[in-house]
Amino acid sequence: MQGDISKGFQDFSRKGDIMKRKTRLALFGLLCLLGLWLLVGCGKKESTSEQPTSAPTSAQPGAPATPIDPNTVASVSGAVKFEGTAPKPAKIDMSQDPACKGTNTAETLVADNGNLANVFVYVKDGLGNRAFDVPKDSVTLDQSGCRYHPHVLGVIAGQNIEIKNDDPTTHNIHPTPKDNREWNESQPPKAAPLEKSFAREEIMLPVKCNQHPWMKMYINVLKNPLYAVTGTDGKYTIKGLPPGDYTLAFVHEKLGEQDQKVTLAAKDSKTVDASFKQ
């Protein structure tokens, strides 16, 4: 019996050692999991769409507007083409919300007869430290037919954006910026327009509606009004440029960015075309 008890205590001691080893192993496993968690937690968000990475040249914030002589201003215009055969726009299935009626197609790439629409054209470089007033007028972003109108929008930093809902259903407006503050607000039918603005420059800032996942558009925030968006004819015009050497950027949500140099003399009117291909 005595021997049994002694053996029992020896076993007990061994059991203690084994339990300690198990505890250490369990702790090590937990630490490994925690480490993995931290590792993936520190990973950056992966962007799945082709987007421009270069930031536009900014005017000095808060600086008084630099006067521009209206008698010397020049303009630049042109057309943006799509080379090759454009893919047929994908049809959107809006059946998940009966209030979204009509036909709808994806606006990712709109190229009618080779004319590329929804290209944002802006002065990327050449304005130096010129400052511009923030317009008091709002720009309008409308939700109608469960689509955004326009699909690509330009706005000056701090300028008011009036967001309307003309649909008989609730939308939520959810910008997902890199440099500005993210927000997400719902807007029921017939609700008062939302008044929003963005403080910092940002090109192709995505906006989406999580209730209708096909609804996507892009807002471009600049510190100057020297920008344009190509229409369905692929054409654009930028007026009011002071004489100088400029870099024009052509940005498309899917096809990326192209830059072109242009020199404008006083009262000049130049043509700068661009073309994209897939």
Place this chain on the structure above:
Amino acid sequence: MFYRIKESLLKAVATPYNPALHRFAVFTAAVTFLLIIAGALVTSNDAGLSVPDWPTSFGSLYKIPHLVGGVKFEHTHRMIAEFVGFLTIILTIWTWRAEPRRWMKYLGVAAVGLVIAQGILGGLTVLFYLPPAISSFHAALAQTFFCTTIAIVLFTGRRWVEEVPRIELDVRRPSLITLTLLAIFVLYVQLILGAMFRHKGMSWWPHVVNAPIIAIVLTWTAIRALSQYSKIEAVRRPAIAMLSLLIAQLCLGFVAFETRVVWGHDAAQPELPMVISTVAHVAVGALLLATAVILAIQVWRHVPIVFEERVPTGERKPVAA
């Protein structure tokens, strides 16, 4: 001597089978599985922020909004989640009152703690606009909670409570319990990698690269269990289930990869094949993890490495013959 201790320990003689509690635990686990599917539908339909506020929905705690578009998925997920929270609270109270096993009471409390944490995490995903780390944590904790409910189902079951477990000592190395724990570990890593990909926190390739590792570890575990302990039904059944689910999950993973990464990366909206395949991949993944947990528990019970290692603290008094 030791076999007597072991027998009294594992038979849990003082625990009567409580069929009502067991059925309620089964119901809670089933609704939790539905909740995982509902959550996967939210992510696959990109509807996570269609209800922009939390804990209210469009400003109300009780009013059901018009269930169209993304709101249909998000609000349904919230309603099922509230129901699961309610069921878990009842289960915890019931377990606390009816269960003679102290560790079962604590397991019930752990379940309610997990469901509360999960609810808060779900709210944080809304308030912080789906940050990948928090969203992935939410996804991983969902399956952890599901495994907890499955464990409660197992521990309240008639077999667990009433049967005298058939014991076979494990002399091979690595031991079967080590393999089952390794299987749970690699599955959990895979769960985190998959969640991070789904929530745009990392690329798809770590999840895909880890898949063959999962396949090797789980196959090794299942084959070891089936080749050596097939006579123990409690081990054989989860081992077969794990192997079957693994095959299904690998096929679903391939389809989900094709529909989402290959065909769907440029889609204008979430398309039905992508939604079905990714949701099924999440659901089967949850079942696979739960099966691995069941297998580990049953191996722990039926296939000890050496008996002495499995004596719990309260039973450490050496017994004289």
